Amino acid sequence: MTATGRRRALAAMLATTAALGAFACSDGDDAATGAATSDVGTNESDGPDVGDGWHGALVREPAARPDFTLTDTGGRRYDFQAETAGELTLLFFGYTSCPDICPLHLATLTMALERSGMPDPVVVFVTTDPERDTPEHLREWLDSFDAGIVGLTGTPEEIRRAEQAALVDPSFYADADGNPVDEPDADVNYEVGHAAQIIAYTSDDLTHIVYPSGVKSDDWEADLPRLADGWEPRPDAP
Numbered sequence: 001m002t003a004t005g006r007r008r009a010l011a012a013m014l015a016t017t018a019a020l021g022a023f024a025c026s027d028g029d030d031a032a033t034g035a036a037t038s039d040v041g042t043n044e045s046d047g048p049d050v051g052d053g054w055h056g057a058l059v060r061e062p063a064a065r066p067d068f069t070l071t072d073t074g075g076r077r078y079d080f081q082a083e084t085a086g087e088l089t090l091l092f093f094g095y096t097s098c099p100d101i102c103p104l105h106l107a108t109l110t111m112a113l114e115r116s117g118m119p120d121p122v123v124v125f126v127t128t129d130p131e132r133d134t135p136e137h138l139r140e141w142l143d144s145f146d147a148g149i150v151g152l153t154g155t156p157e158e159i160r161r162a163e164q165a166a167l168v169d170p171s172f173y174a175d176a177d178g179n180p181v182d183e184p185d186a187d188v189n190y191e192v193g194h195a196a197q198i199i200a201y202t203s204d205d206l207t208h209i210v211y212p213s214g215v216k217s218d219d220w221e222a223d224l225p226r227l228a229d230g231w232e233p234r235p236d237a238p
Contacts, residue, residue: 055219062206066165070152073139088121089201095129096141112220119228128171128194168195202231
């Protein structure tokens with residue numbers, strides 16, 4: 001199957017997996033599955049389509065483009081804030097062994113980006129499973145969606161600092177039943193709970209909107225050109 005065919009097949013599964021929640025790839029307790037955006041809080045009362053026709057979730061207080069440095073799949077140190085400054089940037093934390101949310105979220109996004117007239121944002125994927133996601137494996141997996149996606153990895157401590165800088169809930173390892181564990185067992189299949197939203201940073205180097213799992217390709221197609229034009233505050237915004 002070609003990369004495009006794979007993305008279409010994955011996107012077709014969205015209807016059956018969107019209800020898995022905003023904290024991905026783990027069947028843990030409510031504290032895990034209910035955490036959508038951590039300190040990058042959304043205007044939850046308005047639902048997924050809020051504020052002047054946007055299809056993501058508006059954050060309560062815009063947050064600055066985070067300052068963290070990880071290593072890209074080519075072995076080069078990547079300063080996220082410096083490398084993406086002033087550019088429309090989409091940031092996603094996840095892992096390649098994720099059975100559902102991660103591949104579906106990326107498939108939906110990249111399907112929209114392939115359509116005529118779409119902008120060319122910087123898309124950055126940070127693995128939350130550096131033990132299994134070697135640079136080579138991470139690159140191969142991302143290439144199946146879009147070879148332009150920046151893949152980043154690092155030590156668990158570096159990744160945790162990146163999550164903190166991006167104001168998302170910290171990832172955690174879980175056993176096959178979804179119970180958190182301190183360290184993964186390399187001989188046993190394990191999952192990684194992690195924040196499932198894609199965070200959008202606009203040309204003002206702030207995030208005003210995030211995209212939880214379950215957004216559709218058409219939602220991206222509607223919002224991306226507007227985001228590329230720069231953020232326009234809502235009429236009722238301070």
